[in-house]
Amino acid sequence: MQPRRLERAPAQALQRPAARPDGHPQWARDLVAESRAAKDAVAQHEAWRLMREATISRRLHQLMLVGFWPLVARFPDFLALNLLKTSHGRDEAINAARAWLARNLRSETRHAEWYLDWAAALGLARDAVLDGTPPVEMTAIADWCWRVCHAAPLPEAMAATNYAVEGVTGDWVRAVAASEVYRGQFAASERESAMRWLDAHADYDAAHPFEALDIIVRLLGPDPAPGRVAAVRAAVLKSYALYRTALDVAQTCAAAERA
Numbered sequence: 254m255q256p257r258r259l260e261r262a263p264a265q266a267l268q269r270p271a272a273r274p275d276g277h278p279q280w281a282r283d284l285v286a287e288s289r290a291a292k293d294a295v296a297q298h299e300a301w302r303l304m305r306e307a308t309i310s311r312r313l314h315q316l317m318l319v320g321f322w323p324l325v326a327r328f329p330d331f332l333a334l335n336l337l338k339t340s341h342g343r344d345e346a347i348n349a350a351r352a353w354l355a356r357n358l359r360s361e362t363r364h365a366e367w368y369l370d371w372a373a374a375l376g377l378a379r380d381a382v383l384d385g386t387p388p389v390e391m392t393a394i395a396d397w398c399w400r401v402c403h404a405a406p407l408p409e410a411m412a413a414t415n416y417a418v419e420g421v422t423g424d425w426v427r428a429v430a431a432s433e434v435y436r437g438q439f440a441a442s443e444r445e446s447a448m449r450w451l452d453a454h455a456d457y458d459a460a461h462p463f464e465a466l467d468i469i470v471r472l473l474g475p476d477p478a479p480g481r482v483a484a485v486r487a488a489v490l491k492s493y494a495l496y497r498t499a500l501d502v503a504q505t506c507a508a509a510e511r512a
């Protein structure tokens with residue numbers, strides 16, 4: 254990518270980017286449309302429905318918390334790996350990515366601890382989460398996020414994590430956090446700490462993933478090579494596929510243990 258040189262970093266490069274899901278170039282709108290089914294397969298997965306309705310088995314509920322712990326715990330690492338790819342000053346798209354990633358990283362400060370609070374309210378001791386050995390199919394998504402953020406260019410890495418993973422997580426979290434029957438299963442004295450991780454992520458603006466896409470569009474420039482667009486699309490689809498695999502395998506394992 255040819256950096257767009259700037260005399261000075263303009264103030265707008267440091268401001269929150271506009272989220273314009275309908276204002277993106279055609280290739281980005283195609284990406285959203287072509288990946289919608291894979292995204293819906295995650296956001297509308299039966300495991301979240303069982304959770305929302307509070308009919309989920311204790312075993313599946315706990316397995317999901319243990320299985321997604323590496324993804325949650327390492328998410329700030331993924332942001333940091335991407336932040337390392339940015340140097341402020343000469344390219345307005347990179348300036349915007351840097352500011353956005355730094356803000357996102359700051360918001361993660363307490364998230365891992367709140368997730369452990371949620372797990373504790375479900376009867377999971379801290380060590381059971383930290384030392385858990387979930388199926389490898391559940392942790393493959395965290396390994397993939399690490400690899401893409403460590404080794405791939407910034408647009409692919411942000412597409413895999415900030416657009417795909419954070420975007421679809423926001424979708425299912427908002428539905429679970431809005432469920433009164435889910436919230437009501439926790440004793441009043443522990444409800445706030447049990448729900449804090451969910452509530453924090455439900456508060457994420459629905460525009461958040463489109464802000465990430467906006468930055469990806471700016472990073473790739475006005476006329477990206479087809480190969481670069483294909484790499485971004487592949488990264489998005491891989492994140493959704495591994496997310497879905499994790500959910501499918503959690504259900505299969507929990508059902509097998511009960512049988």
Ligand SMILES: [Fe+2]
Pocket residue numbers: 328361364454
């Ligand atoms: Fe978070």
